[in-house]
Amino acid sequence: MAAHYNGCLLTQDQSERLSVVLVRPRNPLNIGAAARAMANFGLARLAVVAAYAPHWREARSAVGAPELLREAREAGTLAAAVAECTLVAGTGSLDRRKPEQRVVALPALGPLVAAELARGGRVALVFGSEKHGLTREDLAICHLLVEIPTDARQPSMNLGQAVAICLYELAGRELAATVADEREGVRADSGSLERLAGVVEETMAAAGYSPRTMQAANRHDLRLLLRRLGLGPRDLRRILGFFRRILWRLERDGAGGK
Numbered sequence: 559m560a561a562h563y564n565g566c567l568l569t570q571d572q573s574e575r576l577s578v579v580l581v582r583p584r585n586p587l588n589i590g591a592a593a594r595a596m597a598n599f600g601l602a603r604l605a606v607v608a609a610y611a612p613h614w615r616e617a618r619s620a621v622g623a624p625e626l627l628r629e630a631r632e633a634g635t636l637a638a639a640v641a642e643c644t645l646v647a648g649t650g651s652l653d654r655r656k657p658e659q660r661v662v663a664l665p666a667l668g669p670l671v672a673a674e675l676a677r678g679g680r681v682a683l684v685f686g687s688e689k690h691g692l693t694r695e696d697l698a699i700c701h702l703l704v705e706i707p708t709d710a711r712q713p714s715m716n717l718g719q720a721v722a723i724c725l726y727e728l729a730g731r732e733l734a735a736t737v738a739d740e741r742e743g744v745r746a747d748s749g750s751l752e753r754l755a756g757v758v759e760e761t762m763a764a765a766g767y768s769p770r771t772m773q774a775a776n777r778h779d780l781r782l783l784l785r786r787l788g789l790g791p792r793d794l795r796r797i798l799g800f801f802r803r804i805l806w807r808l809e810r811d812g813a814g815g816k
Contacts, residue, residue, distance in 0.1 A: 586611045589619075599728075648703050649724060706724070750791065757801045
């Protein structure tokens with residue numbers, strides 16, 4: 559592969575493990591603009607979750623990136639879109655949010671992404687809809703919230719511009735020059751965390767810990783907790799085995815009554 563004329567751009571290996579995810583985008587032109595920005599910075603992995611307009615792949619704003627738009631992955635849920643990712647970074651401003659996860663200023667994102675990629679992980683940058691941004695439930699699937707600094711008088715930013723700014727920030731931080739701490743292993747992917755959350759939730763219900771009225775709140779808190787722990791694949795498998803054994807015993811003994 560020929561060297562980039564701009565040495566700051568991501569390497570091919572890095573770009574193949576970095577995805578952009580658009581959640582419930584409303585305007586196909588914004589999807590096209592996001593695809594164009596990705597092409598500018600050498601990325602090709604785009605996922606679109608529950609797009610409002612059915613014909614978004616035909617957006618004319620994807621100048622120079624029609625193939626990227628045609629090959630974009632369509633997902634029904636954010637959880638499905640980021641299942642293979644070991645670091646999921648939601649984006650937005652803090653004007654109407656009380657974040658429940660780690661908040662990272664955009665200039666500090668580069669080293670975190672670089673370290674995750676150097677460990678062999680996969681990263682997703684997640685952007686919400688133009689109207690409301692990412693919801694509280696969307697953010698529960700994210701390891702961190704990236705704050706895009708904006709003026710308080712106009713905190714909202716165009717979707718395509720937000721994607722371009724974030725990708726420029728990553729390119730400008732020269733990810734290839736950052737080396738991960740060798741003591742840190744790759745984290746469990748988001749899909750595995752969702753499977754563990756499902757088994758823990760079943761166990762809680764079988765034990766009578768999670769009444770129906772609290773199940774949604776407990777599910778939300780559980781997703782946040784699992785991402786804060788930063789579990790590796792081996793630890794996740796062990797914990798999953800523990801809870802599966804507990805669940806089997808509870809179901810066999812009638813929800814722990816014996």
